[in-house]
Amino acid sequence: MGVDEPKRVAHQGGATAGVIFKDIAEEVLRILQIPPDLGPNLAPDKKRSSPPETAPLPASRSAYANLGDRREPAYASR
Amino acid sequence: MNKPPAFRCTLVFGWLIGLSFVALALWLYRIQVVKHDHYRAIVNRMHDQRTVRAARRGDILDRRGVVLATSLPVRTICADPSLIFTQRVAVATTIAPLLGMEVADVLEKLKPVVRTNAVGDPFTNQFVVLKRRVPQEVWTQVRSAMANLDLGVKARKGSGLSYALTALRTRAIFAQEGHVRQYPEQRLGAHVIGYTLPTEINTEFGTVHAEHGVTGIEAVLEQALAGAIGWKGDGADLPARPGLNVVLTLDARVQRVVEERIAWGREHFDAASVFAVIVRPATGEILAMASAPSLDPANPGDPDAGQVNHVVGSLFEPGSTFKIVTIAAALEAGLLRLEERVNCHNGRWFYGGRYLHDYKGYGLLSFEEVLVKSSNIGTAQAALRLGPERLYHAITNFGFGSRTQIMLPSERAGVISHPRDWSGISITLIPIGHEVMTTPLQMAMAMAALGNGGVLMRPMLVDRLEDQNGQLVVRYSPVAVRRVLSESTAATMLRALRGVASQEGTARKAELELHSLAGKTGTSEKFFGALTSPASTTPRSTPSFPPKSRSFASWWAWTNPNGWPTRAGRPPA
Numbered sequence: 119m120g121v122d123e124p125k126r127v128a129h130q131g132g133a134t135a136g137v138i139f140k141d142i143a144e145e146v147l148r149i150l151q152i153p154p155d156l157g158p159n160l161a162p163d164k165k166r167s168s169p170p171e172t173a174p175l176p177a178s179r180s181a182y183a184n185l186g187d188r189r190e191p192a193y194a195s196r
Numbered sequence: 197m198n199k200p201p202a203f204r205c206t207l208v209f210g211w212l213i214g215l216s217f218v219a220l221a222l223w224l225y226r227i228q229v230v231k232h233d234h235y236r237a238i239v240n241r242m243h244d245q246r247t248v249r250a251a252r253r254g255d256i257l258d259r260r261g262v263v264l265a266t267s268l269p270v271r272t273i274c275a276d277p278s279l280i281f282t283q284r285v286a287v288a289t290t291i292a293p294l295l296g297m298e299v300a301d302v303l304e305k306l307k308p309v310v311r312t313n314a315v316g317d318p319f320t321n322q323f324v325v326l327k328r329r330v331p332q333e334v335w336t337q338v339r340s341a342m343a344n345l346d347l348g349v350k351a352r353k354g355s356g357l358s359y360a361l362t363a364l365r366t367r368a369i370f371a372q373e374g375h376v377r378q379y380p381e382q383r384l385g386a387h388v389i390g391y392t393l394p395t396e397i398n399t400e401f402g403t404v405h406a407e408h409g410v411t412g413i414e415a416v417l418e419q420a421l422a423g424a425i426g427w428k429g430d431g432a433d434l435p436a437r438p439g440l441n442v443v444l445t446l447d448a449r450v451q452r453v454v455e456e457r458i459a460w461g462r463e464h465f466d467a468a469s470v471f472a473v474i475v476r477p478a479t480g481e482i483l484a485m486a487s488a489p490s491l492d493p494a495n496p497g498d499p500d501a502g503q504v505n506h507v508v509g510s511l512f513e514p515g516s517t518f519k520i521v522t523i524a525a526a527l528e529a530g531l532l533r534l535e536e537r538v539n540c541h542n543g544r545w546f547y548g549g550r551y552l553h554d555y556k557g558y559g560l561l562s563f564e565e566v567l568v569k570s571s572n573i574g575t576a577q578a579a580l581r582l583g584p585e586r587l588y589h590a591i592t593n594f595g596f597g598s599r600t601q602i603m604l605p606s607e608r609a610g611v612i613s614h615p616r617d618w619s620g621i622s623i624t625l626i627p628i629g630h631e632v633m634t635t636p637l638q639m640a641m642a643m644a645a646l647g648n649g650g651v652l653m654r655p656m657l658v659d660r661l662e663d664q665n666g667q668l669v670v671r672y673s674p675v676a677v678r679r680v681l682s683e684s685t686a687a688t689m690l691r692a693l694r695g696v697a698s699q700e701g702t703a704r705k706a707e708l709e710l711h712s713l714a715g716k717t718g719t720s721e722k723f724f725g726a727l728t729s730p731a732s733t734t735p736r737s738t739p740s741f742p743p744k745s746r747s748f749a750s751w752w753a754w755t756n757p758n759g760w761p762t763r764a765g766r767p768p769a
Contacts, residue, residue, distance in 0.1 A: 136717070139715075146454075146483075
């Protein structure tokens, strides 16, 4: 936020883009198989099956409908 | 004594014969010795023009072997009109359908053109290109059709006509080797991979059609990717040396996720551009780098394509994400403690003749809260403790103002002026990301340094070069640029930055359920509607996976979004 910056947008980027970031981060963590480090008693699969508090990008879900099919490389690994 | 007339005649005749042999010997000497190179070149052009061998351009792959760019063999179909002459119609009607061309167009190209050479002798053109980028199987069909060409002419074996017909059927239509570049994953990683354009390489033995890297990895590693052409002729057979394969550090799966999300975000927020980069802090490996709008490397001239890789090629004021540099430097210098409280003057502080504002009015905040709540006033006071020289040193030490030396073209260094050029309030503006210009990659690497125990790494985009058999030729290693913070300072900063993605912080919606997240948000008014820099995950309770090797840092931004919500809480459009 700048000196004379209108407050209208100040840090709204962080607030709003945070939703997108969370969506990306969770996918990246899953792809890289980075194990959870919070809440050791939480079972990841059980936790992931529950709806998130903040529904991430509902409008994007249709666009990502086929993502599961495309996550694996279209060309065979060499 | 007079010789008999018959003897004189014999003598003269003998001299004439002798002189003829001398003249013949001189002529042969001229041809064989004096003009040897000249005639050798002519012969080479006549016989070796069709035997230049194109080198296959190397592939570009992601870290797991997914092919992102490859080359497929194609042919350039050519003709020698001097061998066709009156049979143009027969040849054109035979090959035009196979090539997908109009007969009239082929006829026009086969039309012999007679010119005169340097010594005034007429000659017919011997080379014309009929069609480029023809698949190998089509060329096989053309060659077969020409070999079986029925001209309704019977020629006696060994006759001149027989020789001409054989030349027409076997040599009048010929093909040059070449390759066409293809991108199996379409736009994936386009700004990193770059693209090529077709080019012709003219050699002594003819022309070969190749692809030349214009930007991205295709351009930077052109020499390794291109290989070396070969040739066959004059009894020699030198095969082409294929180019090397380039294995990137990118992970196609991560790249795809990032590209799809930022494309969605750009559309959703009506932003001019969105870009992101994801880095492994411990090695500097780039796992994903994307800019939207993207481009199609197979059609780079598309006017709607985003030609600029904003991650390395654009400069922005980093806004509040830059606060980490000042707070970390002051912490490193022992000039503050994160739990120490500072007066934030209820969001309005007069310094240097101007008011500095905060997003919200805060009174006393700890420096940890200054980071979490992104207080400009608190950060500016940390900068005043450092002073201009030490602040400038910290900024340049983090790599700002210098190229990261990533293996990509058109990287920009950024702008940070020397303290002697600062105004009276620069010491309060630079720490909050104004009066300084950085690339997104520089911000990502600075954030990654926090996740790497304070060591700044050089961004690494290429993992290795391999030959066509997958044998290792060159392996690139991670390069530590320098230590910018002590390990304890880096750890302290990460702990503090975890609060940003919490209910108290500015990126509360980014809070993850199962992983800790350290980050910093920011907004810069002139060049951004907003930018966000959620940073690195740092697993704390997984001793078998050291945090440094199992985390990632990222940085992304939106430029000029029109769809941000207002403070009244309007949801994104």
